[in-house]
Amino acid sequence: MKFHLFEKNSEAYIRKSREYLEEANLARVEHQAAAEHHAALAKMYAERIARIEAEISSVLQPSILRESAENGERFKPEAVVVYPSRGTRT
8 A cells, every 4th residue: 555645634544544553553463462372372282292292102001011911022112201180280
């Protein structure tokens, strides 16, 4: 959009340009707040995924170890961070 600031109604154009500037600044602040919110949600879900994977791994690990021992295989467990289940957190 091209602004014609130095024509007949320059006062009106400047006033309108200031309105556009204020509107753009408000939109920027709103989008920054939304981005922070989404970043926090992404972090929360990443932690939730890690916790659920650890819970699944802890349930499956004994049976996998038993099966690999029966087959003569050696099992090297991966390092997994175990988060407390939802019921035990305060």
